[in-house]
Amino acid sequence: MQNILDNTSVLLIYTGGTIGMIENPETGALENFNLEQLQKQIPELHKFSFHIDTYQFDPPMDSSDIDPDIWRKLVHIISEHYDNYSGFIILHGTDTMAYTASALSFMLEGLSKPVILTGSQLPIGVLRTDGKENLLTSIEIAGAKNEEGQPMVPEVCIFFENHLMRGNRTTKMNAENFNAFRSFNYPALAAAGIHIKYGSGIRKMLTKDEVLCPHYLLDTNIAILKLFPGIQESVVASILEIKGLKAVVLETYGSGNAPRKEWFARRLREACDQGIVIVNVTQCNAGTVEMDRYETGYQLLQAGVVCGYDSTTESAVTKLMFLLGHGYDAAEVRKRMGQPIAGEITT
Ligand code: ASP
Numbered sequence: 001m002q003n004i005l006d007n008t009s010v011l012l013i014y015t016g017g018t019i020g021m022i023e024n025p026e027t028g029a030l031e032n033f034n035l036e037q038l039q040k041q042i043p044e045l046h047k048f049s050f051h052i053d054t055y056q057f058d059p060p061m062d063s064s065d066i067d068p069d070i071w072r073k074l075v076h077i078i079s080e081h082y083d084n085y086s087g088f089i090i091l092h093g094t095d096t097m098a099y100t101a102s103a104l105s106f107m108l109e110g111l112s113k114p115v116i117l118t119g120s121q122l123p124i125g126v127l128r129t130d131g132k133e134n135l136l137t138s139i140e141i142a143g144a145k146n147e148e149g150q151p152m153v154p155e156v157c158i159f160f161e162n163h164l165m166r167g168n169r170t171t172k173m174n175a176e177n178f179n180a181f182r183s184f185n186y187p188a189l190a191a192a193g194i195h196i197k198y199g200s201g202i203r204k205m206l207t208k209d210e211v212l213c214p215h216y217l218l219d220t221n222i223a224i225l226k227l228f229p230g231i232q233e234s235v236v237a238s239i240l241e242i243k244g245l246k247a248v249v250l251e252t253y254g255s256g257n258a259p260r261k262e263w264f265a266r267r268l269r270e271a272c273d274q275g276i277v278i279v280n281v282t283q284c285n286a287g288t289v290e291m292d293r294y295e296t297g298y299q300l301l302q303a304g305v306v307c308g309y310d311s312t313t314e315s316a317v318t319k320l321m322f323l324l325g326h327g328y329d330a331a332e333v334r335k336r337m338g339q340p341i342a343g344e345i346t347t
Helices: 035-041 043-047 068-080 097-107 131-143 233-240 262-273 295-303 313-325 330-337
Strands: 009-014 021-023 030-032 051-056 087-091 115-118 156-160 163-166 190-192 196-198 222-226 247-252 277-282
Touching (some): 009 068, 097 156, 097 313, 115 131, 131 156, 131 196, 233 262, 247 295, 277 295, 277 330
Parallel strands (some): 009 087, 115 156, 247 277
Antiparallel strands (some): 163 190, 190 196
């Protein structure tokens, strides 16, 4: 990697995933390939008028193996090279991309440049690949500036199949279609057709010179508890009694509802009293939690469960890791779960 001091320049960070695979002509098997090969597969990369530098994970990773250490590594790479580039692209497997995008949105406080995650459903080396389009448009957006010469999109986003979405609002919702990601509760930040049209929901910078403040501390003592009809007390108890557990993302029904079993409310109340933070998010793709709407939700509020509003599970999980990583006590974490940090909820 070289240091670039030109006007517009983009750092392309390749972590792995389907996008970076190519078919071995002899065996037909999909294999990881390096960025040099990527440039050969996409000669259009040379047509950009700005510099594109690359940083490659060695070996490339399937995104199922991405974890908080890798988020820290990405934050480190971005903050180390922050002043040298106008924007950053992260090539990432699609499976956990929404988690990475959510985590980075919290960890990169004061971000005033685009960090765009993208990937593909078909490898770059396959004829009908969606990866080429995703990558080229992501690069164009990462280098785009407004009339005042400021980056068009100063936030962490996912670009996929013609849509730029706020990273911490996205969910992978299709394992097969090119249209794999959706931001159900927040409008797309941009749509790419003949022109790239930017929407009004893009984060506005607070001041012209916001300073990047990278965060590295994450606490992973959390669990996800997804309700289903017939869930047993022993299942709920075994999660709430995990040693060292600090927070739970409770995936409820509809607008935040749960069964009205005496043991259920009691177990939750006991956990909340012990200082475990329980956050209510809905299993529905779209819409928000309103615990005072039905008796089945109100009982959770009375037990001490906090509202996750219209948060995705990915965002609630990573935000809890981030807040707990700061060492805040349960009351403070509960309060902050109800306040947006990076546009992740609408309250
Ligand atoms: N398993 C791959 C990954 O997430 C799938 C993909 O890239 O789309 O790394």
